[in-house]
Amino acid sequence: MEEKLNNKVSFSWDIHWKCSYRCPYCWWHGRWEELSIHNYYPGIDRLVEVWKKIYRQYGGVHIEISGGEPMIYPEFIEFLSRVTQYHTVGINTNLSCDVEKMVKKISNNVDALKVNATFHPLFANFDEFVNRISFLEKNNFSVGVSYLAWPAQIKNIPKYRKKFQKRGFRLSVLTFWGKYNGKDYPDAYTEREKKIISQNLGERSGERFQIKPVITEGKLCRAGSVYATVHPDGKALRCGGGSWEREESPLGNIFDDEFRLLDEATPCTSKYCPCNEWAFLLVKNEK
16 A cells, blocks of 8 residues: 555545544644644545545545544544545554454455554553454454654663564554654664664655655655645645644645645655655655
């Protein structure tokens, strides 16, 4: 389901800004109430209608769904069972949910779905988490496991790597973008931290996540023409870099009938690309 495999249109969608956890490293930490005004719950019939419209425009696309926590969105599993009839879907979830219900409901469309289970040891019990991902895998779900290299968590990467390996899973480490103890990350990682992280560093479309930020500003990019990030209220931006930097130049709103992606590639307006979208969107993969 990687974006570069068939070059089809893809979207990253924060389905709502609401979560069952309160991780101190989350981009939305301390802002949940402020952001909640953008949450929109029109019912799954309306959501399916919107993504059917996208299907008529662009054919089957890939939708990468995050949040917040997608699995606590009202009737989310029912929505998945219907939208996977048209599109492939990836879910980024802490998996604090009823996985048995998911298996029963999605079994017919399991090939169209990939689960990226994010392990948060501040809130999740390791054994319960592994039991859930094991259950999904035994029922033919594609499952990946990720863990954030937040500075306070780096020392535990080797321990969790071994624990997940023992249970048959590979741990994929994501780099932290933000401030910790007054320092800006990922620039502030020490050489020792980089060494620990690099052993399990995850990737997107064949490019490893950034320990040293890639500067993308001014480079020709297909963000907005074959890809967009979508906020809970439907506002679409070119990419995660624009969303992360609070860019207010939306492409439009996916709930509007006239919504369209751009016709061609345009220069990147963000200095950095924290979500690694550059890996499949920069023209000729320029770095």
